Amino acid sequence: MTGTTTIPVTQTASTAPAIPVLSVEQVTVRFAGLTALDDVSFTVAPGSIHALIGPNGAGKSTSFNVLSGVYRATSGTVRFGDALLTGLMPHRIAELGVARTFQNIVLTAGTVADNLMLGRYTLTRAGFAATALRLPGAVREQRRHRERAREIAEFVGLGARFETPVGLLSYGERKRVELARALCMEPKLLLLDEPVAGMNTAERKAMAHTITAIRRALGISILIVEHDMGMIMRISDEVTVLDFGRRIGGGTPQQVQRDPAVIRAYLGTGDHAAPAANRTTDGDGAR
Amino acid sequence: MSDTSTTPRPRPESAAARQRRFGVPLLPRRTPSARRTALAACCVLLLAWPFYLSAFWLQTGLFAMTAVIAAIGLNLLSGTAGQLSLGHAFFVAVGAYGYTWLAGDDGRSGTHELTGLGLNPMVAFLAAIVLAGAAGTVFSPLSGRLRGMYLGVATLALVFIGQHVMLNASSVTGGFNGRSVPPMEIFGMAFDDSTVWMVLGVPLGGLERLWYFGLFLVGVACLLARNLLLGRPGHALGALRDSEVAAAVMGVPATRMRAAAFTVSAMYAGTAGALLALVYQRIVPDTFGLALSIDLLAMIVIGGLGSVAGAVVGAVFVSVLPQLLTHYADQLPLVVPPGAGGDGLGAAEAARYLYGLVLVLTLLFAPGGLARLEVPAPPWWRTRRSFRNT
Numbered sequence: 001m002t003g004t005t006t007i008p009v010t011q012t013a014s015t016a017p018a019i020p021v022l023s024v025e026q027v028t029v030r031f032a033g034l035t036a037l038d039d040v041s042f043t044v045a046p047g048s049i050h051a052l053i054g055p056n057g058a059g060k061s062t063s064f065n066v067l068s069g070v071y072r073a074t075s076g077t078v079r080f081g082d083a084l085l086t087g088l089m090p091h092r093i094a095e096l097g098v099a100r101t102f103q104n105i106v107l108t109a110g111t112v113a114d115n116l117m118l119g120r121y122t123l124t125r126a127g128f129a130a131t132a133l134r135l136p137g138a139v140r141e142q143r144r145h146r147e148r149a150r151e152i153a154e155f156v157g158l159g160a161r162f163e164t165p166v167g168l169l170s171y172g173e174r175k176r177v178e179l180a181r182a183l184c185m186e187p188k189l190l191l192l193d194e195p196v197a198g199m200n201t202a203e204r205k206a207m208a209h210t211i212t213a214i215r216r217a218l219g220i221s222i223l224i225v226e227h228d229m230g231m232i233m234r235i236s237d238e239v240t241v242l243d244f245g246r247r248i249g250g251g252t253p254q255q256v257q258r259d260p261a262v263i264r265a266y267l268g269t270g271d272h273a274a275p276a277a278n279r280t281t282d283g284d285g286a287r
Numbered sequence: 288m289s290d291t292s293t294t295p296r297p298r299p300e301s302a303a304a305r306q307r308r309f310g311v312p313l314l315p316r317r318t319p320s321a322r323r324t325a326l327a328a329c330c331v332l333l334l335a336w337p338f339y340l341s342a343f344w345l346q347t348g349l350f351a352m353t354a355v356i357a358a359i360g361l362n363l364l365s366g367t368a369g370q371l372s373l374g375h376a377f378f379v380a381v382g383a384y385g386y387t388w389l390a391g392d393d394g395r396s397g398t399h400e401l402t403g404l405g406l407n408p409m410v411a412f413l414a415a416i417v418l419a420g421a422a423g424t425v426f427s428p429l430s431g432r433l434r435g436m437y438l439g440v441a442t443l444a445l446v447f448i449g450q451h452v453m454l455n456a457s458s459v460t461g462g463f464n465g466r467s468v469p470p471m472e473i474f475g476m477a478f479d480d481s482t483v484w485m486v487l488g489v490p491l492g493g494l495e496r497l498w499y500f501g502l503f504l505v506g507v508a509c510l511l512a513r514n515l516l517l518g519r520p521g522h523a524l525g526a527l528r529d530s531e532v533a534a535a536v537m538g539v540p541a542t543r544m545r546a547a548a549f550t551v552s553a554m555y556a557g558t559a560g561a562l563l564a565l566v567y568q569r570i571v572p573d574t575f576g577l578a579l580s581i582d583l584l585a586m587i588v589i590g591g592l593g594s595v596a597g598a599v600v601g602a603v604f605v606s607v608l609p610q611l612l613t614h615y616a617d618q619l620p621l622v623v624p625p626g627a628g629g630d631g632l633g634a635a636e637a638a639r640y641l642y643g644l645v646l647v648l649t650l651l652f653a654p655g656g657l658a659r660l661e662v663p664a665p666p667w668w669r670t671r672r673s674f675r676n677t
Contacts (some may be wrong), residue, residue, distance in 0.1 A: 071534070091537075091538045091539055108522070108530075109529060110522075114522055118523065118525075118534075119520065121523055126519045126549055128520050129520035132512075143516060185537070206337065
C-alpha cells in the first residue's frame, strides 16, 4: 500500500497498480417494508467512468452506501476483484482502495491540510504512542504524506488553500476538498456522489474537467452519481439507469439516451406526464 | 444595540479582516513569534514562582496543575473525539489510590489494617498511570461502542462504583478516613521537608520541589497532547466527532479509536490523580465524587473544547477560583470565611455559583471558550496593524 505514495499525479495508465473490476450482483436492500434496491446488478470496468443515474429515490445513494459499507445489503454480493465487499466494515472497504465523497459535504473542522491528512489514514501507520512522542518514523511519515497531500491539493486546484480552515472556503471549494480527500486515499475505485450538485456552470465545467483528468492521470475506476445529464453524457463511458430501486437500463450514453424504458422513467408516459415533466434529462450543456 | 440589529448581516470575511475589525485574540495565536514570547514569559514566571510566593500560592498552583493535566486528557476525549465522560473522577481516584497503595507500606490507620507494595515512589507513580490506563481499557467494550451522551451516562456509573470501592476496600484505600500518601522520591531525593535546600537564599522544601515536578508533568502533558492533536490520531478523532460515517469510509476504525481515546484520557486522569495525592498528602474518598467530574467538564467548556490551551485556561480558572475566594473571604462581600458563622455564602459555594455563571456566560458569548476569546483591539494595535497591512 505504502508503495503507491510515490506515484506522481501524472502517471500513465500502464504503470498504475492493477485496478480490479467492481461487480454488483443482484443486490437487494430493504428498510422495514421499503425496498430501496431490488435485485440490482452492474459492473464497473477497470479504469472506466461509470455513471449511475435515475430520478430521485431511484436508489443511487443507497447503492453508494452499500458499496462503501455504510448499509448492509439484504441479499446479493458486491465484489471488488477477489474481495467480497458485502459484509465488510466501512474502514475495511476503505483499506481495499475504495474512496467516496458525499452528496452533502462532510468535512472535519480544521484546515484543508487536516482534512487531506485524514485521507492518508489508511496509508499511514503512526499510532498514539509514536505520534505523541514524535518518534522519528512518525515525523518522517507525516512529512512525506503531507507533501503528497499538497500535490493532490494542487492537482484539484486547492494549492493556495492548503492551510486555510475549511469553514472559510466557498461551497465549490469545499466540494473540491472532499474530492481531494478521497484522492488522498490513493483509491482504485472512486465513488463520487453528486460532485457538481449546487454548482454554477463554470464550476461544473471545471469539476468535469478535473474528473476526466483524474481518470487520465491515475487510470482508476470512477463511479459517479449525478443529476447533470449533460455532464454525464459527455464524460462517462457507461451508464446504469435505476428507477424505484430497479435497474431499468444501461449501456453507453448513446444507447441509454435512445432506450425507451429510460425515456419513460424520466419523462413519464402519457397519463402522468405532467408531474414527471420536471424530471428532465437536460443538464446545462450540449450533448 | 438596536442599530446593530437592523443592519444586514455582513458577508463572511477573511480571518485577517475579522481580526482587524473586531480585535485580537486574548492569547496570541496567529503570530508564532508573539506566541513563543508569551510562552517563554509564562515559563519564566512559573519557574520563579516558588522563590517569591508563599505556600498557599504554591498549593493553589499545584491544584491548578492537577486540574490542567486531567482537563487536557478529558479534552482529548470530549473536545476532540466528541465523547462525553462523567466518570473521570474515577480515573483520577485510580491514579491517586494506585500511587498511594503501590508506594505505601503495610501499616495501620485507626482501626484499619493497611496494605501497600512499598515500591519506589517514582516506579509507583508510573505504575499508577498505567493502572489508570488499564482501568480505561477494561471499560473499552463500552467506551468504543457508546457515542456521546450515552457514554456520559454509562461512565456516571463508574463514579458510584468508585465511591463504593473506596469506602469499602479499606485495606487499600483506608476507607472513609482515607490514607496518607508517601512523599515522592526521585533518585533518593525525597519531596518532603526532612531536607531543605538553600537556593539563592531561598529554602526549597518539599512543596517547592513538588512544584517543579508538577510543572514538568504539565509540560509533558501539554506537549504530548499537542503532538497527538496535530498527528494521525488527532485527525481520526476529529473526523469521528464531526461525522462517524465519513471517518469510517476514510478508513478510521471507529470502535477501536474511541476506546483508545478513552484509555489515553484515563491515563491523563490517572497522572492528575497521582499528583493530586502528592499535593494533598492525605486522600479521602470525598475528593473523587461526581463534583470532580462535573468540574472537569466545566473546565474544558469554559476554556474551549478541542484545544490544549483551552483545557489549560479553563482548568486554571475553575481550580483557582475557589482557592482565591477562600483566601480572601474576609475581604469580599457576601462571602464568609470557613468556620465563621453569620449570613453569607461559604467560599466553596460562592466559587461554584461564580463558575456556574461564567459557564453560562461562556456558552452565550464565547462558545469557543475563553482560550479563543477575542478582546477589542486597543487603538494603537489597530493603527500598527493597518500600517502593516497597507
